[in-house]
Amino acid sequence: MSDPMRPRASLRTAVVWEVLKDALDRRVKATGRAALDVLDTGGGSGNFAVPAARLGHQVTVVDPSPNALFALERRAAEAGVADRVRGVQGDAHGLFDVVERGSYDVVLCHGVLEYVDDPAEGVRNVVAALRPGGVLSLLAAGLGGAVLARALAGHFKEAKQALEDPDGRWGEGDPVPHRFTAEQLTALVEDAGLGVGAVHGVRVFADLVPGVLVDTEPGALEALLKLEAAAAENPAFHSVATQLHVLGETQGTAGA
Numbered sequence: 001m002s003d004p005m006r007p008r009a010s011l012r013t014a015v016v017w018e019v020l021k022d023a024l025d026r027r028v029k030a031t032g033r034a035a036l037d038v039l040d041t042g043g044g045s046g047n048f049a050v051p052a053a054r055l056g057h058q059v060t061v062v063d064p065s066p067n068a069l070f071a072l073e074r075r076a077a078e079a080g081v082a083d084r085v086r087g088v089q090g091d092a093h094g095l096f097d098v099v100e101r102g103s104y105d106v107v108l109c110h111g112v113l114e115y116v117d118d119p120a121e122g123v124r125n126v127v128a129a130l131r132p133g134g135v136l137s138l139l140a141a142g143l144g145g146a147v148l149a150r151a152l153a154g155h156f157k158e159a160k161q162a163l164e165d166p167d168g169r170w171g172e173g174d175p176v177p178h179r180f181t182a183e184q185l186t187a188l189v190e191d192a193g194l195g196v197g198a199v200h201g202v203r204v205f206a207d208l209v210p211g212v213l214v215d216t217e218p219g220a221l222e223a224l225l226k227l228e229a230a231a232a233e234n235p236a237f238h239s240v241a242t243q244l245h246v247l248g249e250t251q252g253t254a255g256a
């Protein structure tokens, strides 16, 4: 998995990391606590958990995969933050078998909603883990990005199938069980009782551009990162992003 601190990998993570870092900073100011309690559901090997711990926060990662948790432990140790990262085996469905309700300032749910049987229940659970005033960082696969990618690869029937399928799947061989539009994701967040603070499109161009253009052209990576950052903010590009990021905020208690 990628590391937001490494330049090439940052094409996949930079937009989300910037939004998340800003949300963490705002919670630090609002709570007056420098070390927040962060929950990363489906945090895997720590793409976001380890950088968050490097900022000084206490991060709990809940993930069903023992291999991911093992890699997380190793990565946290290498980054010198083993004392601030706790890995727990569990999943979004049985979240409160392993963590306390209402105990986290920021909850991450990145690249997980696609795989849970009931996405609405998954979002309700991660929201229920938040303290009053807490913030949800939700990242999930976008429908339009998948349709565009299949079409540009010449798989026109699969592109049409994804476009028309209620779960946004392009066929039997599709490894992703659910994809979402921005409207579907924001509705899930609002139905779980949060307000939508921001929506960003993630990886609008990165997955469509041949790697050789990025790796060999001087300055290309930096320019592409800037383009991604600009497009992420523009709602016109949400419908073609590979992933969509939604920041959910507890309503009426922003300073709590």
Ligand SMILES: C[S@@+](CC[C@H](N)C(=O)[O-])C[C@H]1O[C@@H](n2cnc3c(N)ncnc32)[C@H](O)[C@@H]1O
Pocket (backbone or CB within 6 Å): 001, 041, 042, 043, 044, 045, 046, 047, 048, 062, 063, 064, 065, 068, 090, 091, 092, 093, 109, 110, 111, 112, 115, 116
């Ligand atoms: C695509 S990876 C994303 C990892 C990390 N969140 C990131 O953004 O780099 C998906 C992760 O979700 C975990 N996962 C799969 N099903 C899950 C579930 N029902 N509840 C929680 N995590 C789950 C997997 O083990 C895997 O680590």
